[in-house]
Amino acid sequence: MSEPVGTLGVLARTDEDVVAARVEALYRQHRELVFGLALRYGGGRSAWAEDVTQEVFLRLFDVVAELEEREGLQSWLYRVTINRCLNRLRSERIRNAAPVRWLLGRRSMPHSDVERVTSARQELQRAWTLLQELPPKERVAFSMHYLDGKKQVEIASVLGHSKGYVCKLIKRAEDRIREQGWEIEGV
Amino acid sequence: MSEEKRPAIAPLLRELQRELESDDEAMPIGARNRVEFAIREHARGRRADRGIGRWLPAATFVAGASVVFAVVGLGARTPESALPVEVAVAAPPTAALGAFALEGDGCEGMPGEAQTTLRGNCRLVSDRLSAQVWGDAAVAESQGALAVRGGQLLFDVAPVAKGEPKVRIGVSHGTIEVIGTKFVVNQGDDGGYVDLFEGEIHFVEPGGRIVELHPGQRHEWGAAALLAEAAEDPDPIEIILEEDESDEAFGADEPSRKRRNRRRSQRDRSARAAEIIGHVGVLRAQRKYRAAVVELRAALRERWDRRTAEVLSYELGELLHRHLGERQAACDHLRKHQERFENGRYDTAIERTRAKLQCE
Numbered sequence: 452m453s454e455p456v457g458t459l460g461v462l463a464r465t466d467e468d469v470v471a472a473r474v475e476a477l478y479r480q481h482r483e484l485v486f487g488l489a490l491r492y493g494g495g496r497s498a499w500a501e502d503v504t505q506e507v508f509l510r511l512f513d514v515v516a517e518l519e520e521r522e523g524l525q526s527w528l529y530r531v532t533i534n535r536c537l538n539r540l541r542s543e544r545i546r547n548a549a550p551v552r553w554l555l556g557r558r559s560m561p562h563s564d565v566e567r568v569t570s571a572r573q574e575l576q577r578a579w580t581l582l583q584e585l586p587p588k589e590r591v592a593f594s595m596h597y598l599d600g601k602k603q604v605e606i607a608s609v610l611g612h613s614k615g616y617v618c619k620l621i622k623r624a625e626d627r628i629r630e631q632g633w634e635i636e637g638v
Numbered sequence: 639m640s641e642e643k644r645p646a647i648a649p650l651l652r653e654l655q656r657e658l659e660s661d662d663e664a665m666p667i668g669a670r671n672r673v674e675f676a677i678r679e680h681a682r683g684r685r686a687d688r689g690i691g692r693w694l695p696a697a698t699f700v701a702g703a704s705v706v707f708a709v710v711g712l713g714a715r716t717p718e719s720a721l722p723v724e725v726a727v728a729a730p731p732t733a734a735l736g737a738f739a740l741e742g743d744g745c746e747g748m749p750g751e752a753q754t755t756l757r758g759n760c761r762l763v764s765d766r767l768s769a770q771v772w773g774d775a776a777v778a779e780s781q782g783a784l785a786v787r788g789g790q791l792l793f794d795v796a797p798v799a800k801g802e803p804k805v806r807i808g809v810s811h812g813t814i815e816v817i818g819t820k821f822v823v824n825q826g827d828d829g830g831y832v833d834l835f836e837g838e839i840h841f842v843e844p845g846g847r848i849v850e851l852h853p854g855q856r857h858e859w860g861a862a863a864l865l866a867e868a869a870e871d872p873d874p875i876e877i878i879l880e881e882d883e884s885d886e887a888f889g890a891d892e893p894s895r896k897r898r899n900r901r902r903s904q905r906d907r908s909a910r911a912a913e914i915i916g917h918v919g920v921l922r923a924q925r926k927y928r929a930a931v932v933e934l935r936a937a938l939r940e941r942w943d944r945r946t947a948e949v950l951s952y953e954l955g956e957l958l959h960r961h962l963g964e965r966q967a968a969c970d971h972l973r974k975h976q977e978r979f980e981n982g983r984y985d986t987a988i989e990r991t992r993a994k995l996q997c998e
Contacts, residue, residue: 471681578650
């Protein structure tokens with residue numbers, strides 16, 4: 452098998468070919484962004500983040516042709532990733548509640564990859580655990596505000612809620628955190 | 639008594655986020671490949687749903703969910719297929735590796751002299767393996783092994799028990815010996831790669847060296863491998879200046895016509911080389927061979943490390959003799975190539991070509 456290969460004949464490219472090529476190219480370009488976001492909201496679970504990444508890019512097939520006319524690609528990816536994560540977190544919260552876990556025969560929450568990072572520092576572990584214990588919407592709104600630097604109006608747009616409701620979500624998350632003996636930002 | 643200072647959560651969470659995202663590529667390679675595969679499967683499904691691709695059913699039967707097509711030549715000639723294909727009217731695909739059934743809605747198979755070109759939703763099936771095609775692919779049978787001449791296929795091979803002969807897949811610069819089970823082969827004009835998802839494969843180079851792959855690993859061959867090696871070259875500044883074929887490019891004041899050192903990022907050069915080879919590949923696919931020659935000649939006037947220059951120069955020779963049929967130009971170029979790249983990677987292939995062209 453040492454002969455150089457011959458060339459292939461080339462079909463005229465169909466619209467589907469163009470869409471597929473574009474999605475593949477965008478996947479290579481933006482997969483780390485999507486995966487990184489999903490990894491954060493998935494509690495550091497790589498398999499969870501992989502599933503979300505796949506869902507997001509498969510969804511892109513339906514919209515890629517019109518996307519740049521309506522909104523930037525990165526905004527779309529961010530919004531869809533956040534919402535996919537939120538949906539999963541909500542359904543997990545139900546499935547992983549103690550009574551449900553008992554019914555399904557599960558003994559504990561899935562292992563989190565973040566443990567390898569936090570094991571050396573208890574403070575990090577506690578902060579992470581506290582974040583994971585927040586209800587999903589509060590966790591997402593709080594993270595978008597304090598970790599991604601999003602304004603409340605931007606968070607409202609991503610989550611499909613009013614700015615007032617987002618403000619409540621963030622405030623509730625802050626109250627829960629303070630109740631556990633933490634402050635939000637250092638002095 | 640002062641209050642104990644309360645820890646601040648947001649700075650810690652940001653620190654943790656930075657830690658988790660510290661790798662440039664945090665997404666594991668297995669995950670990257672699986673999602674890419676899912677995207678391609680989805681694209682294939684969409685094409686099938688939209689009825690893209692022409693097909694010529696010669697016989698149909700129901701065996702599970704498969705529909706088997708006979709491969710017929712264009713213009714309804716009796717095909718002289720390099721790949722024996724069975725028309726299975728009522729029987730499943732045969733056991734012999736050398737005979738495959740061709741399946742898939744929208745699949746079009748075009749037998750040629752040296753290879754069969756597959757287009758659309760095609761799957762090659764035998765008792766030991768199946769291979770799903772994306773887009774266009776070209777396959778042939780060679781020395782008992784299935785050979786991938788071009789395109790991309792996902793292989794699913796039944797695990798090979800000890801003592802059983804290995805399944806072998808030929809590519810341009812070696813043979814993949816399969817112990818099992820799932821991998822993607824991508825073969826381009828100048829090289830290619832195999833990504834292993836599950837199981838184990840061995841890549842056997844023409845010289846006999848064997849590379850073992852494990853899940854999540856990729857092995858490259860041909861131009862891609864040479865470029866990758868060139869990028870790791872410990873002495874990347876060694877540069878060979880390509881002489882213009884008509885020797886008109888450089889005047890008497892040029893300090894050195896054969897060697898000149900320039901400072902440039904090796905990564906930039908590799909990216910530039912990959913871009914050129916990619917574009918030349920596109921021109922070849924479009925049959926714009928003259929334009930490809932012009933591009934390569936221009937590229938060869940740039941500064942490259944030895945390996946990259948060798949790849950580009952060899953590619954030029956291929957275009958001249960194989961596609962443009964310019965015997966004398968090909969002979970002249972190949973002679974200069976061998977002088978410039980003594981004991982080069984393509985020596986054997988070039989010797990064969992020069993003998994075939996009866997170059998002096």
